[in-house]
Amino acid sequence: MALRFYNTLTQTTEPFSPAQDNTVRMYTCGPTVWNFVHIGNLRTFTSQDILRRWLQYRNYGLQHVMNITDVDDRIIQQAVAAGQSIYDYTDIYTKAFFEDTGKVRLQRPEIVSKATDHINEMVALIQGLAENGCTYESEGSTYFRIAKFPEYGKLAHLHFEGMQSGARVDTDKYEKDDARDFVLWKARKEGEHFWDTPLGPGRPGWHIECSAMAMKYLGETLDIHAGGVDLIFPHHENEIAQSEACTHKPFARFWLHTEHLMVEGETMSKSKGNFYTLRDLFEKGYSPEAVRYLLTSVPYRKQLNFTFDGLRSAATAIERLRNFELRLKTTKFPDGDNPAFDERTAKALAQFEEALDDDLNTAEALGAVFEYIRDANTAIDNGDFKTANRQNADSFLQKFDQVFDVLKPTVSEHALSDADIDALVAERTAAKKAKNFKRSDEIRQTLADQNVILEDTKEGTRWKRK
Ligand code: AMP
Numbered sequence: 232m233a234l235r236f237y238n239t240l241t242q243t244t245e246p247f248s249p250a251q252d253n254t255v256r257m258y259t260c261g262p263t264v265w266n267f268v269h270i271g272n273l274r275t276f277t278s279q280d281i282l283r284r285w286l287q288y289r290n291y292g293l294q295h296v297m298n299i300t301d302v303d304d305r306i307i308q309q310a311v312a313a314g315q316s317i318y319d320y321t322d323i324y325t326k327a328f329f330e331d332t333g334k335v336r337l338q339r340p341e342i343v344s345k346a347t348d349h350i351n352e353m354v355a356l357i358q359g360l361a362e363n364g365c366t367y368e369s370e371g372s373t374y375f376r377i378a379k380f381p382e383y384g385k386l387a388h389l390h391f392e393g394m395q396s397g398a399r400v401d402t403d404k405y406e407k408d409d410a411r412d413f414v415l416w417k418a419r420k421e422g423e424h425f426w427d428t429p430l431g432p433g434r435p436g437w438h439i440e441c442s443a444m445a446m447k448y449l450g451e452t453l454d455i456h457a458g459g460v461d462l463i464f465p466h467h468e469n470e471i472a473q474s475e476a477c478t479h480k481p482f483a484r485f486w487l488h489t490e491h492l493m494v495e496g497e498t499m500s501k502s503k504g505n506f507y508t509l510r511d512l513f514e515k516g517y518s519p520e521a522v523r524y525l526l527t528s529v530p531y532r533k534q535l536n537f538t539f540d541g542l543r544s545a546a547t548a549i550e551r552l553r554n555f556e557l558r559l560k561t562t563k564f565p566d567g568d569n570p571a572f573d574e575r576t577a578k579a580l581a582q583f584e585e586a587l588d589d590d591l592n593t594a595e596a597l598g599a600v601f602e603y604i605r606d607a608n609t610a611i612d613n614g615d616f617k618t619a620n621r622q623n624a625d626s627f628l629q630k631f632d633q634v635f636d637v638l639k640p641t642v643s644e645h646a647l648s649d650a651d652i653d654a655l656v657a658e659r660t661a662a663k664k665a666k667n668f669k670r671s672d673e674i675r676q677t678l679a680d681q682n683v684i685l686e687d688t689k690e691g692t693r694w695k696r697k
Pocket residue numbers: 260261262263264270271272273274275276300458459460461462489490491492493499
């Protein structure tokens with residue numbers, strides 16, 4: 232079956248292909264850069280990396296825009312507390328975001344756009360909405376009038392018919408006509424960063440930035456819009472209202488939402504002491520690949536329960552994958568071909584692809600890989616895996632890694648390069664031959680100190696990084 236995604240908008244799983252040419256136009260809500268990225272954020276961003284890689288695997292081009300929210304209430308407060316401008320303050324966390332996400336191998340979107348660089352676009356969009364009669368001003372701020380957009384609620388599947396417009400229910404902020412109305416432009420407050428614009432001095436509300444930047448770079452209708460489930464309402468609902476009230480065209484064809492990450496069965500929070508940034512996990516000695524593996528192992532629409540046991544199991548799973556890769560590379564297989572085993576490889580690849588085509592079912596895709604490795608190891612043990620079977624097996628493993636990207640160990644900047652290690656291993660072999668055991672032991676120790684493990688086999692010395 233063809234590639235398909237669950238669409239929050241239609242609440243069904245639909246076949247996916249881009250609307251124009253071969254390029255997928257995609258927008259994902261990026262980080263609010265007021266702190267280091269935490270593992271909850273990271274789950275959502277990692278699921279979007281799998282989405283990117285799977286679209287590329289299926290030979291689509293990508294035009295992916297991600298925003299950086301570099302102005303909001305928290306940022307303003309924190310910057311004031313730190314005695315910095317919002318630019319200096321957010322610059323630190325924007326850089327840290329790319330450093331951290333780079334470590335877990337998230338591809339950088341084609342376009343990364345900062346909210347503060349797009350104030351003019353936001354103002355123009357608000358002016359367009361004003362011309363369509365969808366806004367009103369109150370106490371220097373501009374609001375979106377939900378009553379002007381009858382389809383409001385269509386993404387979150389909320390029904391507001393029972394609610395009287397203008398009834399001022401459920402709110403203690405009486406400056407709005409309707410509780411659901413949301414701010415597009417916030418009036419300047421003393422001591423806060425502001426921009427002087429035709430809308431008056433102030434700053435943008437959060438929702439408008441995504442509509443303005445998405446449409447600037449991707450056009451009026453996106454193929455995919457994605458984010459965490461917490462963004463469905465009101466953020467994405469408001470994005471739809473603002474964009475569609477302006478263009479009268481569907482804002483996004485597919486809406487993909489990633490479920491939340493929990494920690495040991497509970498929501499993550501600083502007060503519970505179960506709040507982790509990626510940096511916390513690195514400090515505890517976990518590898519970026521283990522974190523990446525754990526985050527991708529559960530399909531994005533299922534809640535992920537993060538545990539340290541899970542993180543250790545992820546490291547073990549990666550070990551199995553790498554051991555298999557090493558075995559494929561270094562074993563001297565019996566000559567010839569075993570067509571039955573090539574068929575087994577083809578079946579595994581088909582299962583892997585079908586699982587990811589099915590709304591990115593990563594758990595099933597991994598299941599197919601591990602079942603295959605088990606069968607391949609048995610075939611190798613029994614002599615049923617022949618020299619000519621190696622190529623397909625290796626190609627399958629590389630295809631897996633194109634998406635999951637966990638096979639290559641992260642090498643620290645100070646570590647030995649592969650070539651250095653090869654040279655030391657060769658030197659050790661020569662030293663052993665010359666019965667210079669002092670030198671050969673020394674080399675083994677040097678490599679062990681660099682987390683390189685040697686294994687002497689009939690076919691020579693293999694090495695791997697721990
Ligand atoms: P923020 O930096 O708060 O704007 O959030 C960035 C992204 O992380 C958004 O797509 C959120 O939906 C997502 N997110 C926040 N908390 C979690 C969580 N616990 N699990 C999964 N995704 C989350």
